[in-house]
Amino acid sequence: MCEANAYMVKNDEEILLMESVDLVEPEPDGTFRLVGIFGDQMTVKGKLKRMNLVDHRILFEA
Amino acid sequence: MCEANAYMVKNDEEILLMESVDLVEPEPDGTFRLVGIFGDQMTVKGKLKRMNLVDHRILFEA
Numbered sequence: 001m002c003e004a005n006a007y008m009v010k011n012d013e014e015i016l017l018m019e020s021v022d023l024v025e026p027e028p029d030g031t032f033r034l035v036g037i038f039g040d041q042m043t044v045k046g047k048l049k050r051m052n053l054v055d056h057r058i059l060f061e062a
Numbered sequence: 063m064c065e066a067n068a069y070m071v072k073n074d075e076e077i078l079l080m081e082s083v084d085l086v087e088p089e090p091d092g093t094f095r096l097v098g099i100f101g102d103q104m105t106v107k108g109k110l111k112r113m114n115l116v117d118h119r120i121l122f123e124a
Binding site: 001002003004021022023024025026037038047048049050051053054056 | 063064065066083084085086087088099109110111112113114115116118
Protein backbone atom coordinates (compact mmCIF):
# COMPACT_ATOMS: atom_id res chain seq x y z
CA MET A 1 0.00 0.00 0.00
CA CYS A 2 1.15 3.48 -0.81
CA GLU A 3 -0.61 5.62 1.70
CA ALA A 4 1.42 8.23 3.59
CA ASN A 5 1.56 9.84 6.98
CA ALA A 6 0.65 13.52 7.33
CA TYR A 7 2.61 15.81 9.64
CA MET A 8 2.35 19.43 10.73
CA VAL A 9 5.77 21.09 10.87
CA LYS A 10 6.07 23.55 13.75
CA ASN A 11 9.36 24.99 14.97
CA ASP A 12 11.24 22.28 13.05
CA GLU A 13 9.24 19.62 14.85
CA GLU A 14 6.93 17.26 12.99
CA ILE A 15 3.64 16.51 14.69
CA LEU A 16 1.80 13.49 13.32
CA LEU A 17 -1.66 14.49 12.10
CA MET A 18 -2.87 11.29 10.52
CA GLU A 19 -1.50 7.93 9.49
CA SER A 20 -2.29 6.01 6.33
CA VAL A 21 -3.62 8.92 4.30
CA ASP A 22 -5.02 7.94 0.92
CA LEU A 23 -6.69 11.11 -0.32
CA VAL A 24 -5.53 14.73 -0.07
CA GLU A 25 -7.94 17.31 -1.41
CA PRO A 26 -7.69 21.11 -1.17
CA GLU A 27 -10.98 22.68 -0.13
CA PRO A 28 -12.29 26.03 -1.39
CA ASP A 29 -11.78 27.56 2.08
CA GLY A 30 -8.04 26.90 1.90
CA THR A 31 -8.03 23.86 4.17
CA PHE A 32 -7.09 20.35 3.15
CA ARG A 33 -9.31 17.33 3.52
CA LEU A 34 -7.44 14.14 4.36
CA VAL A 35 -9.09 10.75 4.03
CA GLY A 36 -7.43 7.67 5.39
CA ILE A 37 -7.47 4.18 3.93
CA PHE A 38 -10.13 3.18 6.46
CA GLY A 39 -12.37 6.13 5.57
CA ASP A 40 -11.36 8.27 8.54
CA GLN A 41 -11.28 11.96 7.71
CA MET A 42 -9.79 15.14 9.01
CA THR A 43 -9.43 18.77 7.93
CA VAL A 44 -6.04 20.43 8.07
CA LYS A 45 -5.72 24.16 8.44
CA GLY A 46 -2.40 25.06 6.96
CA LYS A 47 -0.33 25.11 3.81
CA LEU A 48 1.09 22.17 2.00
CA LYS A 49 4.84 22.26 2.47
CA ARG A 50 6.08 19.15 0.71
CA MET A 51 5.10 15.63 -0.20
CA ASN A 52 7.58 12.83 -0.41
CA LEU A 53 5.75 9.91 -1.90
CA VAL A 54 8.59 7.42 -1.79
CA ASP A 55 9.10 8.28 1.89
CA HIS A 56 5.34 8.24 2.51
CA ARG A 57 5.36 11.72 4.01
CA ILE A 58 3.06 14.69 3.59
CA LEU A 59 4.18 17.84 5.38
CA PHE A 60 1.97 20.79 6.21
CA GLU A 61 2.94 24.06 7.85
CA ALA A 62 0.89 26.68 9.63
CA MET B 63 7.80 1.95 -4.81
CA CYS B 64 5.14 4.48 -4.03
CA GLU B 65 5.68 7.19 -6.55
CA ALA B 66 2.66 8.51 -8.44
CA ASN B 67 1.77 9.85 -11.85
CA ALA B 68 0.84 13.51 -12.22
CA TYR B 69 -1.95 14.59 -14.55
CA MET B 70 -3.44 17.89 -15.68
CA VAL B 71 -7.22 17.72 -15.81
CA LYS B 72 -8.67 19.73 -18.71
CA ASN B 73 -12.27 19.42 -19.91
CA ASP B 74 -12.63 16.15 -17.99
CA GLU B 75 -9.60 14.75 -19.75
CA GLU B 76 -6.44 13.79 -17.90
CA ILE B 77 -3.20 14.68 -19.61
CA LEU B 78 -0.15 12.92 -18.22
CA LEU B 79 2.43 15.43 -17.01
CA MET B 80 5.00 13.20 -15.41
CA GLU B 81 5.40 9.60 -14.36
CA SER B 82 6.99 8.29 -11.17
CA VAL B 83 6.79 11.50 -9.17
CA ASP B 84 8.46 11.32 -5.80
CA LEU B 85 8.44 14.90 -4.58
CA VAL B 86 5.71 17.54 -4.85
CA GLU B 87 6.61 20.97 -3.55
CA PRO B 88 4.57 24.18 -3.80
CA GLU B 89 6.73 27.13 -4.84
CA PRO B 90 6.32 30.71 -3.62
CA ASP B 91 5.11 31.80 -7.07
CA GLY B 92 2.14 29.44 -6.89
CA THR B 93 3.56 26.75 -9.14
CA PHE B 94 4.42 23.21 -8.09
CA ARG B 95 7.81 21.59 -8.45
CA LEU B 96 7.67 17.90 -9.27
CA VAL B 97 10.73 15.71 -8.93
CA GLY B 98 10.72 12.18 -10.27
CA ILE B 99 12.41 9.14 -8.80
CA PHE B 100 15.22 9.51 -11.32
CA GLY B 101 15.79 13.17 -10.47
CA ASP B 102 13.89 14.56 -13.45
CA GLN B 103 12.07 17.78 -12.63
CA MET B 104 9.26 19.87 -13.95
CA THR B 105 7.23 22.89 -12.88
CA VAL B 106 3.47 22.75 -13.03
CA LYS B 107 1.41 25.91 -13.41
CA GLY B 108 -1.94 25.11 -11.92
CA LYS B 109 -3.79 24.21 -8.79
CA LEU B 110 -3.64 20.94 -6.96
CA LYS B 111 -7.01 19.27 -7.44
CA ARG B 112 -6.63 15.95 -5.66
CA MET B 113 -4.08 13.32 -4.71
CA ASN B 114 -4.95 9.65 -4.48
CA LEU B 115 -1.96 7.97 -2.98
CA VAL B 116 -3.29 4.43 -3.08
CA ASP B 117 -4.15 4.92 -6.76
CA HIS B 118 -0.80 6.68 -7.39
CA ARG B 119 -2.47 9.70 -8.93
CA ILE B 120 -1.85 13.42 -8.51
CA LEU B 121 -4.31 15.65 -10.31
CA PHE B 122 -3.76 19.30 -11.16
CA GLU B 123 -6.16 21.68 -12.82
CA ALA B 124 -5.62 24.96 -14.62
